[in-house]
Amino acid sequence: xxxxxxxxxxxxxxxxxxxxxxxxxxxxxxxxxxxxxxxxxxxxxxxxxxxxxxxxxxxxxxxxxxxxxxxxxxxxxxxxxxxxxxxxxxxxxxxxxxxxxxxxxxxxxxxxxxxxxxxxxxxxxxxxxxxxxxxxxxxxxxxxxxxxxxxxxxxxxxxxxxxxxxxxxxxxxxxxxxxxxxxxxxxxxxxxxxxxxxxxxxxxxxxxxxxxxxxxxxxxxxxxxxxxxxxxxxxxxxxxxxxxxxxxxxxxxxxxxxxxxxxxxxxxxxxxxxxxxxxxxxxxxxxxxxxxxxxxxxxxxxxxxxxxxxxxxxxxxxxxxxxxxxxxxxxxxxxxxxxxxxxxxxxxxx
Numbered sequence: 444x445x446x447x448x449x450x451x452x453x454x455x456x457x458x459x460x461x462x463x464x465x466x467x468x469x470x471x472x473x474x475x476x477x478x479x480x481x482x483x484x485x486x487x488x489x490x491x492x493x494x495x496x497x498x499x500x501x502x503x504x505x506x507x508x509x510x511x512x513x514x515x516x517x518x519x520x521x522x523x524x525x526x527x528x529x530x531x532x533x534x535x536x537x538x539x540x541x542x543x544x545x546x547x548x549x550x551x552x553x554x555x556x557x558x559x560x561x562x563x564x565x566x567x568x569x570x571x572x573x574x575x576x577x578x579x580x581x582x583x584x585x586x587x588x589x590x591x592x593x594x595x596x597x598x599x600x601x602x603x604x605x606x607x608x609x610x611x612x613x614x615x616x617x618x619x620x621x622x623x624x625x626x627x628x629x630x631x632x633x634x635x636x637x638x639x640x641x642x643x644x645x646x647x648x649x650x651x652x653x654x655x656x657x658x659x660x661x662x663x664x665x666x667x668x669x670x671x672x673x674x675x676x677x678x679x680x681x682x683x684x685x686x687x688x689x690x691x692x693x694x695x696x697x698x699x700x701x702x703x704x705x706x707x708x709x710x711x712x713x714x715x716x717x718x719x720x721x722x723x724x725x726x727x728x729x730x731x732x733x734x735x736x737x738x739x740x741x742x743x744x745x746x747x748x749x750x751x752x753x754x755x756x757x758x759x760x761x762x763x764x765x766x767x768x769x770x771x772x773x774x775x776x777x778x779x780x781x782x783x784x785x786x787x788x789x790x791x792x793x
Contacts, residue, residue, distance in 0.1 A: 446550055448481045448637050475591075481637060485546045486512045487538075490650065505647065513539045545649055549642075553621065555614030557633070619645070729778040730754060757782035758791070 491506040516535040518524065524532055585591055611617060617625070617633040621641060624630035654660050677683055705711055729752075736746035759773045760783050774791045776782075785791075 445482060445484045450479045450635055450637060451476050484512050487542055513542060549645055549649055553614055553616040556612045729781050730776060753779055755779060755782050757784050
């Protein structure tokens, strides 16, 4: 289950007569590189996740409790264990395989190689491709404690001889936070750094993303919501109150006039269109006879008698003040001899 991660970077070269080379042109030239190796042992932990929303933006924070390595709960021979213990051992193995799947997705994404070229410069002369963490080194301490002065400085170059970017092989590590120059747009290449804390942070992000993607884990929590209400504060209230007060003062007399008209008429006046005209202009002989001469329409066909006729709205009683013998009281337009004033609490049209 353990896995390792290696990062190699060159320091430079130095001349050592005691270590001749097979190549006569490079006798005694030694390349010095630094290799950082991490031995990782996958473990398991419980997460306490805290989710909050501030101004509509979700913020996450979490705590972890380490439970031990995956090897602690893995059993190679479940069938050889006591029958009573086999269900728990099988469940533990499934848990390990699920957790290994998360770890494997992380390792697979950043594994691979990042091809680079080695640039050599004279001692004291920096390479034009130096990265911040790959600054030229003029000396280093050998494993036996000896201080060795370097003859040349070396650094990575992420471009080929034609200044074309060298593409990575099967890794996206340069597009992650493991690349310290990820947001440095003037950098000539990645500055890679891998630590235990960075690996655990990446695994936590993968775990939380899986939990949000797969609706398997859930819990019931208290949710605090805030409802915002718009409250307006006026710097000059008079500019608002004065025009509205004037409009209200002008409208009140018309409202009172309409209310009094409704009281006197007993019914509201509405715009009923053609049906309203038809209902209020039929049923009286005098008005119908006067209007018969202008049935074709047009001002030139309107009889003079109709133009001079005085009409009013009220209760229709006939030409000589007689009530309709049918017993139905009707209201409408008619001549003065056919209409009387409407009476309150009288039912018309029935």
